[in-house]
Amino acid sequence: MTGRRKSRLRWTEYRDAYLMVSPFVVGFLIFTAGPMIASIVLSFTSWNLLSPPQWVGLGNFQNLLTDHYVTTALYNTAYYTFIAVPLDLLVALLVALLVNWKVPFISYHRTVFYLPSITPIVANTLLWAYVFNPQFGLANAALGIVGLPAQRWFWDPVSSKPSFIIMSMWGFGSAMVIFLAGLQGIPQHLYEVAALDGAGLWARFRNVTLPMLTPTIFFNLVMGIIGSFQVFTAAYIITSGGPADSTLFFVLYLFRNAFQFFKMGYASALAWLLFVIIMAFTLLQFWLSRRWVYYEAERG
Numbered sequence: 001m002t003g004r005r006k007s008r009l010r011w012t013e014y015r016d017a018y019l020m021v022s023p024f025v026v027g028f029l030i031f032t033a034g035p036m037i038a039s040i041v042l043s044f045t046s047w048n049l050l051s052p053p054q055w056v057g058l059g060n061f062q063n064l065l066t067d068h069y070v071t072t073a074l075y076n077t078a079y080y081t082f083i084a085v086p087l088d089l090l091v092a093l094l095v096a097l098l099v100n101w102k103v104p105f106i107s108y109h110r111t112v113f114y115l116p117s118i119t120p121i122v123a124n125t126l127l128w129a130y131v132f133n134p135q136f137g138l139a140n141a142a143l144g145i146v147g148l149p150a151q152r153w154f155w156d157p158v159s160s161k162p163s164f165i166i167m168s169m170w171g172f173g174s175a176m177v178i179f180l181a182g183l184q185g186i187p188q189h190l191y192e193v194a195a196l197d198g199a200g201l202w203a204r205f206r207n208v209t210l211p212m213l214t215p216t217i218f219f220n221l222v223m224g225i226i227g228s229f230q231v232f233t234a235a236y237i238i239t240s241g242g243p244a245d246s247t248l249f250f251v252l253y254l255f256r257n258a259f260q261f262f263k264m265g266y267a268s269a270l271a272w273l274l275f276v277i278i279m280a281f282t283l284l285q286f287w288l289s290r291r292w293v294y295y296e297a298e299r300g
Helices: 003-042 059-066 068-099 106-118 121-131 138-145 160-171 173-184 188-196 201-228 233-238 250-259 264-292
Strands: none
Touching: 003 264, 059 264, 068 106, 068 160, 068 173, 068 201, 068 250, 068 264, 106 160, 106 173, 121 138, 121 160, 121 233, 160 233, 173 201, 188 201, 201 264, 233 250, 250 264
16 A cells, blocks of 8 residues: 555545544534633623623622622522432432342332433422422321421421422432442452351441442532532522522522523623532542542552
8 A cells, every 4th residue: 555545544534533523522612612711701791681791800709709699599509419419329329229139020110210310300390399389288288197287398498498408309310320330330249258258238238338339429429419509490490599598599599690680790700600619529529539439440
């Protein structure tokens, strides 16, 4: 094969490769990188969508420090995150352990547990709004059966965030499937050796299952925290931030500034504050993971 023919063949391979990756590259530049750059620029401006943007420098970021709604939204979001995420992971792990048993109709049970996580979030939200309705909801009906007083649930500042946390546990299916994959990837000979050493069910779980499952727990933890900081739809539909701003989550406040108050510059600054917070928590988790996440390939 001549050098010219080799060069032409190599150029053809490069061309085909670039053509195949071009949809992703173009889509990333248009729908991800472009909006990110635009939001950075907008965060230094005051823009109401109707008049031209006006440069305000660091004014929007300075306002973040004095806006008490930012503090309220961060508190509500942190409250939701640090309670909902561990509970969701615990429920997902327990259900994954349950459906990992080889019992009849196990595929049916796995489907039933997974189904709520793929139900449209608006439908889920409307369902839980009915369940927690203070007048005719199923939750208060159940409390009445056992002789407990009715609650206002979403419409009480004290119980509103716990109600959203309970609702979030309904969507454990995605984490459950990942836990189930992790459980089925644990070598069975480890359990056999532990059983030969006299380890009981709890000892096998504590010394075999949990250490081998730490990478899966770490992944679900990172994704759960990222997702929880972006809670929006349920609060927007049910309470719109009330009562008394008890469900004013950060993304909901960001949405208000962008599309109700038309403060696009300030909303962009809020978005970048959220990005920094999520990035900080993610990096912190990766740093802490070196102390508790076990990777069999790395440690032999």
